[in-house]
Amino acid sequence: MTDSTQSIGIRDVARAANVSTATVSRALNRPDSVSEKLRDRITTAIRDLGYIPDASARALSSRRTRTIGAIVPTVDNAMFARGLQALQSYLASQNYLLLLATNEYDLEIELEQARNLVSRGIDGLILRGDARHPDLRRMLMAHAIPFVNVGVYDPDKPYPSVGVDNEAAGQRITRHLMDLGHRRVATVSAIHRNNDRAQARSRGVLTVLADHGAQPPAQWQMQVNYNLDEARQAARTLFGQDDHPTAVICGNDVIAYGVMLEAIRMGLKVPDDVSFVGFDDLDWSRHLNPSLTTIHMPTDEIWVCAGQWLTASLAGEPTIPHRELDFSLVVRESTAPPPR
Structure with a gap:
């Protein structure tokens, strides 16, 4: 990165887009608060100038890093990879970054990974299933970090869940x-x-x-x-x-x-x-x-719904704590009546 690129700031973006610095700030932190036409103009100025928003400064001003953490058992699983891709696409559309960790189906490892993610300033956390180390939920509650269990539907539990029965x-x-x-x-x-x-x-x-x-x-x-x-x-x-x-x-x-x-x-x-x-x-x-x-x-839908729950919760919008999605039986060639 050159010195000229490093010196580019929000005032340069505002000048290029012919808007105020407050408008640029709103477009970066709350994209829905500005019109699509204005947002496109600011995005073009950012791209042409090569401006990179200062994440730490934005976090200080908004008390948010716009970062979501996710912990899955492993990435050596096509279902997890597919779901995470759908989640990342949705979060990117909402100007959020996804940080990923794995726990190898070990609750102690999951607890440590959650601590690492919290120390890096995540705003919310997505967890696979509902099998947890008891200290993990206490830690998240102490830091006021919302979380949602993905892949399970358990309305009898107090913790938000998105998944199938x-x-x-x-x-x-x-x-x-x-x-x-x-x-x-x-x-x-x-x-x-x-x-x-x-x-x-x-x-x-x-x-x-x-x-x-x-x-x-x-x-x-x-x-x-x-x-x-x-x-x-x-x-x-x-x-x-x-x-x-x-x-x-x-x-x-x-x-x-x-x-x-x-x-x-x-x-x-x-x-x-x-x-x-x-x-x-x-x-x-x-x-x-x-x-x-x-x-x-419905893998993609499950993970996107989990992301939607978190972003809505972080925005202070009303949310439904549990959401059940439908599975379906797909009959193909591998089943038939038993041999006589």
């Missing part, structure tokens, strides 16, 4: 298999530790199976990490003996990919010999051969 989603996908006639069903879920979404889905699945007298034996109830290698190992365990299930309910689409592809590699025909279902409806699910029956989750 994961237990109901588990019930829906299981009823699909029951309607087809399956009673020998295995489950390969994501690890339940500190993952209330996986726990809720499994709870819904097992409830419906029990209602139909199809409770799977312990060896057919497996938990694996979010990767293809462990999913394929689960398939080798399930189908490495003559007595195997006619259907497998997987905790997410990636796990379903691994289990189903390994079953095919072992010589089983899908869905003639065994059916598979997943959750999330990732893009690859409709391109597989056979394509995957799954539960569609």
Whole structure:
């Protein structure tokens, strides 16, 4: 950056746009408070001059940094990446910056990451699920930082949430298999530790199976990490003996990919010999051969709604603490009635 660029200030922008410095300040801090035509004129002046607003000065004057933090378990997950992209696009449209951290499904790590984000002056925080270290909520309340739980819908809790009813989603996908006639069903879920979404889905699945007298034996109830290698190992365990299930309910689409592809590699025909279902409806699910029956989750909408709740809360606007979004069953080629 040159010295001439460093010397450019808000007065230069105001002069180039032929407006007052107060108008430029409003356009930067509260874009909706100026007309679109005026905002475009100021934006053009900023771009032509190469002006970079001083974030620290703006934070001092408004007591806001216009920064939102988000903590997710991992970025090695297509659903998180997709949701975060939608969130970042929305926040950018509202002149907010997104700071991201991961917790590896560890509540102690999440607490430390939250402290780091708070120390950097975030205005609000988005958290995945509702499994929390007890000190985290106390810290956020002490610093008056609003937060919202994303990916879950729990109106019985006092903490704002935006998501789907994961237990109901588990019930829906299981009823699909029951309607087809399956009673020998295995489950390969994501690890339940500190993952209330996986726990809720499994709870819904097992409830419906029990209602139909199809409770799977312990060896057919497996938990694996979010990767293809462990999913394929689960398939080798399930189908490495003559007595195997006619259907497998997987905790997410990636796990379903691994289990189903390994079953095919072992010589089983899908869905003639065994059916598979997943959750999330990732893009690859409709391109597989056979394509995957799954539960569609409105990922983009969930994360954008969480961002909308935070920005509205920070603006002092009235907000609804809990918002439930609809999931849907997507039936494709990986499910059929069980073999006779």
